Amino acid sequence: MSTIEFSHEEKEVLSHKLKDYVAKELDHEIGQFESEFLLDFISEHIGPHFYNQGLSDAGSVIAAKFEDINDALYEIEAPVEHSR
Template identity: 45%
Template sequence: MSQITFSKNEKELIVRKIQLYFSEELQQKIGQFDAEFLLDFISQELGAYYYNRGVYDAQEALAAKLDDIRDVIYQLEQHTDFQR
């Protein structure tokens, strides 16, 4: 897996959200540098866990769709004397 990175605009948005969280929930002010440092830490140390969860969810969604497709194909099958 490649390193998780964000565009400049995405990073700015996430940093603002971190600062807002600290302000509203923890009643603490956190500067932009510290918020960026925290974001980098979370991305490097925890990002893979969230990424993998997304991969697992995508696999489950795909498996469910494949089951639906198998059912539709099975319904198209016509009766013959051949056995599987």
């Protein structure tokens, strides 16, 4: 897995969301540096779990689509006589 990286704009938005969350839910004010540090921690240590779940979900969707394609191919298969 490659490292999860955000653009400068995305990092600003996400850091702001973390600051707001900590202020509202934990009744604690943190600065920009702290929120970016927290975002880096989440990205490095928690992000891979979400990434892996996303891959698993995508794999399930693809497997279901392949099954649909296989069923569609079977439906259009030409009949063949099996005689000796």
